[in-house]
Amino acid sequence: MLLEIKTSATSTAVDYFPIVIQFVFAAGFVATTMFVTHILGPHLKTKKKLKAFESGIKSVGNARQPFAIKYFLTAILFVLFDVEVIFLYPWAVNFLDLGMGGIITMGLFMVLLLIGFFYIIKSGALDWE
């Protein structure tokens, strides 16, 4: 019953289908090339060669270590702003059709966004030292 909803969906499916072909093609190329290099290259493994290269200095521990929380904060703020930017797309496409109402709606949205943005700048959350 659910699937009887769309009857003309095949048109979109046809539109987007070449993307699937392209993906199969690209993935096939990557897999083949990986396999061929694996066959062709020499295999002379020594213990030192297989160690992590850290400029010749004996490495201490491994790289599974925590890093600065700053990067993490950047990622969170990116998620939030990314969603806000996404909201702008349907608005920008209809910019002229929506008229004054659309501008007021988005103006309010932008004001809130900017309050958040100024808070981030003022609080020094994005200051790298």
Add this chain to the structure above:
Amino acid sequence: MLTSAFYFIAFVTVFFAVMVIAAKNPVHSVLYLVLTFFGISANYIFILDAPFVGIVNIIVYAGAIMVLFLFVIMLMNLNAEAEHRKSNAFLIVGAFAGGSLLLIVVDAIRKVDWKSVSGQESSGGAIGSIKVLGKVLYTDYILPFEVASVLFLVAIVGAVILARKEKLPLTVGQISHPVSES
């Protein structure tokens, strides 16, 4: 044709979703979750004729939120020896929470009036187009949209406060433990 395509996409999606919890390595789990989102997007694009929603699903979930997840996993100590067993209490609480969610979802699906859902679709292929979506969102659903923007503001402030470095009074030679502020 459409039905079999749906079942194929749905099967693949559910398979990846199961792999998310079955995978031992947390990074593998994240990657399976990304594939799950791809499956959901494929469903939007190929079956439900809503390409904008499908692409946004990839940008926001696969491209942004999963990057955040990956950061969190990399931020944790992932050495094998650092891993400790979870007690059974966690298992029971988790099963209870998951079971409750399942009950709610099943109940919600049961109550949907499928007849009226399928009746709504008549505007051809345009229903999922970005133009139509924008018009509806910015005329009929202005209030939820603005409420969402307030929610974003709250989230921004919350994130900044959580990640803020606590300035501790530290005297020389003293090892202080971070004090959790309430």
Add this chain to the structure above:
Amino acid sequence: MVTLAQVLPAIILIVVIFALTMLVALYSTFAERKVAAFIQDRVGPNRAGPGGIFQPLADGVKFFMKEEVIPVLSNKFLFILGPSIAITASLMTGVVVPWGPDITLFGKTYPLQIVDIEIGILYVFAVVSVGIYGIMIGGWASNNKFSLMGAIRASSQVISYELSMGLAIIALIMVTGTLSLREIVEQQHGWHWNILYQPVGFILFLVCAFAEANRTPFDLPECETELVGGYHTEYSSMKLGFYLFAEYINMFISSAIMSTLYFGGYNYPGMDAVNEFVGPVIGPLIGFAVLFAKTCFFIFFFMWVRWTIPRFRYDQLMNLGWKGLIPLGILNLIATGAAVLYFK
């Protein structure tokens, strides 16, 4: 039901574009070395073939024949997956670029674009945002501190600049009213190029394109002076080749997209007269050549900048992204809105 006849033109075009992309990527490496040599007053590679013209082929063979080293401490599966994701993602973006006007062959008209979708630009964004996994996973799986730092820097940088890029695009959409690359190109018929309406937006987009492609001055992720080789320190053989190739393919595609969005794509002044003169087969090919020439110019521009401007420091990079480009993008958005309303 999708039939073979429906997708056959697309398949042929995919193969042609794939071959073209590979060729451009191969010869970009050569061009890069020649441009660097020219700027630094050297000769550059000149041994393989006349003027060193076969150098990229020799490099390609070398990538195949070298030993692949997978460090013992690394996560083997993810280590292989990283470069695979990077190159697959970079190959996926080309499908939405309109390479030329419709071409008429054997009495039938075919578009010189693999898919014409309503949300073309968003598709590019989606692929770019997924491509970041290639670097993150590869850098993390290497289990090398330098790789890890390179990977984290790269992902933070790419996500930060994605925001300003989005703002630049939104201002453009307010002018064009569509997300389809096809329609955006058609609107720029002749000399009505978007650069005339969106100069600030173009500069924003250009800076972000540099950062997204990890090119100098934004190549902090592979900054040799601090991080050895950055996220691909541990990579060798074709896996390293894939990372390098992905960078050049990204450069090619982003140049093509920049030409399409802001510089009229395959349009050029006086194209109608030329098309009437040469007919419906040669005309589109000239259009394609025009787009290709614009793209090559931008590729050259990428290289020119790389060998001219020194690298940023990481805090400068993040400050530019968050405190410089995002406010500029929002101002550009407001100015564009006012201008569109005034001139409509």
